[in-house]
Amino acid sequence: MSEGVQIAVVGHTNAGKTSLLRTLTRQSGFGEVSDRPGTTRHVEGIDLRIAGRAALRFFDTPGLEDAVALQHFIARLPGAYANPVDRVRAFLAGPEAHAAYEQEAKVLRKVLEADAAIYVIDCRQDVLPKYRSELELLCACARPVMPVLNFIAGAPERAAAWRDVLTGFNLHIWMQFDAVAPFAGAERQLFQDLSVLLRARSSELQAVVAELDRQAQARRTAAATLVARLLVHAAGLRQPVARAVLQTPAGREQAVARMRAALAERTHEAVQAILGVYGFRPDEADLALEPWTSGRWQDDLFHPETLQDAGRKLGTGAAVGAAVGFAADLALAGMSLGAATALGAAVGGVASQGWSQLPRKLRHKLQGVEELTLEDAVLLGLAGSLMRLVGALEQRGHAATKRLAIGAQDEGDAALRPVVQALAPARGFAPDVGGPVLAASLDARREALSERIAGMLLRAPVAAA
Numbered sequence: 001m002s003e004g005v006q007i008a009v010v011g012h013t014n015a016g017k018t019s020l021l022r023t024l025t026r027q028s029g030f031g032e033v034s035d036r037p038g039t040t041r042h043v044e045g046i047d048l049r050i051a052g053r054a055a056l057r058f059f060d061t062p063g064l065e066d067a068v069a070l071q072h073f074i075a076r077l078p079g080a081y082a083n084p085v086d087r088v089r090a091f092l093a094g095p096e097a098h099a100a101y102e103q104e105a106k107v108l109r110k111v112l113e114a115d116a117a118i119y120v121i122d123c124r125q126d127v128l129p130k131y132r133s134e135l136e137l138l139c140a141c142a143r144p145v146m147p148v149l150n151f152i153a154g155a156p157e158r159a160a161a162w163r164d165v166l167t168g169f170n171l172h173i174w175m176q177f178d179a180v181a182p183f184a185g186a187e188r189q190l191f192q193d194l195s196v197l198l199r200a201r202s203s204e205l206q207a208v209v210a211e212l213d214r215q216a217q218a219r220r221t222a223a224a225t226l227v228a229r230l231l232v233h234a235a236g237l238r239q240p241v242a243r244a245v246l247q248t249p250a251g252r253e254q255a256v257a258r259m260r261a262a263l264a265e266r267t268h269e270a271v272q273a274i275l276g277v278y279g280f281r282p283d284e285a286d287l288a289l290e291p292w293t294s295g296r297w298q299d300d301l302f303h304p305e306t307l308q309d310a311g312r313k314l315g316t317g318a319a320v321g322a323a324v325g326f327a328a329d330l331a332l333a334g335m336s337l338g339a340a341t342a343l344g345a346a347v348g349g350v351a352s353q354g355w356s357q358l359p360r361k362l363r364h365k366l367q368g369v370e371e372l373t374l375e376d377a378v379l380l381g382l383a384g385s386l387m388r389l390v391g392a393l394e395q396r397g398h399a400a401t402k403r404l405a406i407g408a409q410d411e412g413d414a415a416l417r418p419v420v421q422a423l424a425p426a427r428g429f430a431p432d433v434g435g436p437v438l439a440a441s442l443d444a445r446r447e448a449l450s451e452r453i454a455g456m457l458l459r460a461p462v463a464a465a
């Protein structure tokens with residue numbers, strides 16, 4: 001079996017080489033990234049694995065720092081050379097490759113060993129002489145070079161000037177990228193273009209593209225399944241509370257707080273699991289998901305205006321419904337009493353469960369116990385927020401360092417209304433509190449509903465984060 005395709009990633013210091021590799025390999029722990037110039041000091045390989053095999057090996061390299069001087073040095077090397085690449089080899093064999101130009105020598109050596117080079121450009125910069133010298137040196141290595149215009153999100157207007165220069169160096173296939181916020185499809189395009197540049201390795205690179213597509217689909221399905229299982233769990237959440245307790249404001253508040261805490265804990269688990277699906281570390285979550293981890297998301301989710309707004313989207317007029325007295329308070333807090341839900345969604349659930357929930361409900365009634373459940377509006381908000389998280393993670397580069405903020409619900413969530421309606425049977429499922437909510441359920445009906453919900457989530461258009 002042939003070795004994987006080898007690609008040297010080169011460019012000026014701080015152009016974002018290590019960041020690009022973090023994104024392409026989905027490994028946010030790879031190498032060191034910082035604003036400081038000269039962060040990467042040695043060549044370091046990292047594989048893109050397919051079916052257990054390294055289909056592609058990238059090499060991160062130190063930044064080129066003094067290409068102008070090196071270009072002059074190489075041009076003045078004594079002796080006659082048949083072509084530019086022999087000159088580069090002569091430089092690498094000489095003493096200066098281990099002295100003044102040690103960093104640059106590491107880079108050029110790797111380019112000569114590799115099948116191709118990716119030249120990373122910070123396209124916010126003017127096309128200064130040092131960049132032209134870098135391009136001269138790279139082209140002298142006689143390897144296919146794929147320029148990547150990085151930092152494109154910060155300076156889209158500068159791309160044209162760079163493209164002119166690249167064309168002047170006979171580099172006609174280039175990519176736009178932003179390692180911190182990659183564009184959907186940019187990664188796929190990168191490998192497509194590499195397969196054009198490296199015709200002899202085209203079938204291997206096409207296999208990479210196909211595998212990336214497969215992996216992306218698998219991630220999306222896994223994430224939607226996690227969201228679906230959480231929603232099924234949330235729809236079935238019930239908290240029995242003595243009627244007498246609910247009649248006091250303090251008792252009511254405590255019961256609602258307990259319910260919120262139960263939902264928050266499970267949601268946090270789901271968020272962590274979703275981050276894992278996309279290859280982000282759980283500790284990045286605390287940084288990245290401020291509204292979810294600070295506790296503010298709970299307020300957003302249960303905010304009366306949010307609920308009323310969601311109620312309108314659900315077509316129920318208002319989330320508070322016709323509830324009176326303390327029932328209204330509870331509805332505003334995102335909860336319903338069992339009695340109220342029995343008139344609504346739960347009836348469907350109870351009926352579909354063959355009335356298996358009825359004995360418990362009757363027992364509770366006789367004992368003066370009410371059940372708190374979550375309003376549909378809460379489920380809608382939860383579904384919307386989690387799917388916006390999924391959408392944001394799909395776009396997020398593994399070099400991103402900024403926090404990821406998932407905004408409060410907006411009109412986009414209305415698209416998830418059928419999902420919430422389809423959750424109705426879950427209201428009647430036997431309580432699963434304490435069980436592994438995010439794993440496949442042994443209960444066939446619960447599992448079938450989760451699968452159905454996941455399918456609906458995958459098809460629903462999702463608003464941007």
Ligand SMILES: Nc1nc2c(ncn2[C@@H]2O[C@H](COP(=O)(O)OP(=O)(O)OP(=O)(O)O)[C@@H](O)[C@H]2O)c(=O)[nH]1
Pocket residue numbers: 011012013014015016017018019020032033034035036037038039040041061062063064150151152154177178179180181399401
């Ligand atoms: N906004 C934005 N920031 C980026 C991008 N790529 C890299 N950065 C940031 O730019 C800085 C330098 O990134 P590195 O990946 O360390 O750059 P490098 O080319 O590996 O640098 P050296 O190893 O020093 O040669 C870091 O602060 C990154 O977070 C990008 O596409 N967009």
Ligand SMILES: [Mg+2]
Pocket residue numbers: 017018019031032033039040060061
């Ligand atoms: Mg680096």
